[in-house]
Amino acid sequence: MRKEECFYLGKIAKKFSFKGEVLAYLDTDEPELYENLESVFVECNKHLVPFFIEKSSLHKNDFLRIRFEDMNTEEDADAIMGNAIYLPLNMLPKLSGNKFYFHEVIGFEIEDQRLGVFGKIAAVNDTTAQPLFEVLNGEVEMLIPMIDHFLVKIDRDNKKVIMNLPEGLVEMYL
Numbered sequence: 001m002r003k004e005e006c007f008y009l010g011k012i013a014k015k016f017s018f019k020g021e022v023l024a025y026l027d028t029d030e031p032e033l034y035e036n037l038e039s040v041f042v043e044c045n046k047h048l049v050p051f052f053i054e055k056s057s058l059h060k061n062d063f064l065r066i067r068f069e070d071m072n073t074e075e076d077a078d079a080i081m082g083n084a085i086y087l088p089l090n091m092l093p094k095l096s097g098n099k100f101y102f103h104e105v106i107g108f109e110i111e112d113q114r115l116g117v118f119g120k121i122a123a124v125n126d127t128t129a130q131p132l133f134e135v136l137n138g139e140v141e142m143l144i145p146m147i148d149h150f151l152v153k154i155d156r157d158n159k160k161v162i163m164n165l166p167e168g169l170v171e172m173y174l
Contacts (some may be wrong), residue, residue, distance in 0.1 A: 001041055001048050006086035007103070009034065012042070013063065015081070020071040023063045024085055031062055033093060041086040048086055100154050102126065108159045110135050110144065112153060118142075118170050121161065133161070142173040 010026040020097060035058050041048035052069040059065040071077060092101060102124040109145060111117045119137035124146070126132075144165065153162040158165040 001050070001086075001088065002061055002087065002099045003048060006041060006048065006088055006148055007089050007101075009040065009085045010064075011084045012077075012080050012082060015074060015077045016059075016065055018074055019067075020073050020076045021065060021067045022071075022077050022080070023059055026062055026064055030093075031058055031064065034064060034087075037087075041088075043084040043086065051080075055065075055068055074118075083090075088094055089145065097149075098151055098154050102131070105133075105154070108161050111160050111161065112170055113164045114167070115165075115170055117160075137174065140173055142170065144169070 003004050008027060010024050010028070013025040014023050016023050017020070024040075028034065028161045035056060037053055037056060039050050039052045043049075051071075054067045054069050056064050056066045089103075093159070095101065095104075105121050105159045106123060108121050109117045110119055110121055118138075119135040119142060122141070123134040123135050124131060125134055131146040133146055134142050135142040144163070150163045150165055151161070152164050153160075155162060
């Protein structure tokens, strides 16, 4: 399984017992959706390795207590400590309306209600306080804030994000 075919679920945060159990931090608003997984992919040396789950349960809201098959000692757990965990994209719950996953809108056209289509979404930058669409218009890169108030519609059928942006925001790039 390649990383591009998966989504980041969280990371192995700490050991839980002397028998190889671990706590995985889940980077999600709905951790209960992932309580009964059969397996996950753990990133080991930049490769995704399948790990099968013997049992798991939610622990303090954002953590999943996991007992992996064939992991029986503290040393086994140490080997994957801090590693990221992934699941295949097809395991993401479907979103509708104006809710979307960042990876889902890459390649969508972006349209302003006033100006029309002004570029394609090349990436989403979520390393800032406010996530940004990185939009390409020819050679020009624009950063458009992903603010709910600006977002009018996610048109999945036509692969468009329709926004009502403040006057001057797009024009300052062109």
